[in-house]
Amino acid sequence: MHRKGRPKCIRIVKDKPGIDYFKPRGTPLNKLKSVILSIEEIEAMRLVDLEGLEQEKAAKEMKVSRRTLARDLKRGRKKTVEALVEGKAIEIRGGFFATEDGVFICRECSHEWVAPSGEGKPTRCPECDVKDIRRMIQNG
Numbered sequence: 001m002h003r004k005g006r007p008k009c010i011r012i013v014k015d016k017p018g019i020d021y022f023k024p025r026g027t028p029l030n031k032l033k034s035v036i037l038s039i040e041e042i043e044a045m046r047l048v049d050l051e052g053l054e055q056e057k058a059a060k061e062m063k064v065s066r067r068t069l070a071r072d073l074k075r076g077r078k079k080t081v082e083a084l085v086e087g088k089a090i091e092i093r094g095g096f097f098a099t100e101d102g103v104f105i106c107r108e109c110s111h112e113w114v115a116p117s118g119e120g121k122p123t124r125c126p127e128c129d130v131k132d133i134r135r136m137i138q139n140g
């Protein structure tokens with residue numbers, strides 16, 4: 001299904017991870033190097049590696065192309081393994097994503113779009129400028 005107007009590069013994630021930092025025990029902070037995992041890289045690994053989804057399916061969940069999903073996955077895995085093997089801390093932050101409740105639809109023109117996390121609830125439709133918009137709840 002073609003979804004008009006949705007910026008393709010924003011990844012939909014189910015939830016932000018509950019934690020934002022891992023560190024190896026016994027390494028003083030000033031000696032510690034870290035890798036930064038983005039929210040969407042974690043989500044890609046969660047869907048594919050933890051839940052066992054095919055990449056195709058995981059890409060659909062995140063509303064991105066399979067190529068984008070594969071790239072997030074590859075980066076996420078590489079950084080995770082790097083941290084484990086080289087004893088680095090893992091910071092979880094940033095990325096380009098929205099949670100499912102960041103998807104909005106205009107009741108006037110049916111334009112559908114994602115408001116990136118942290119920008120607050122939009123007040124108008126970016127397409128027709130009408131104020132009659134609502135949050136869209138996505139299924140599965």
Ligand SMILES: [Zn+2]
Binds near residue numbers: 106107108125
């Ligand atoms: Zn509209």
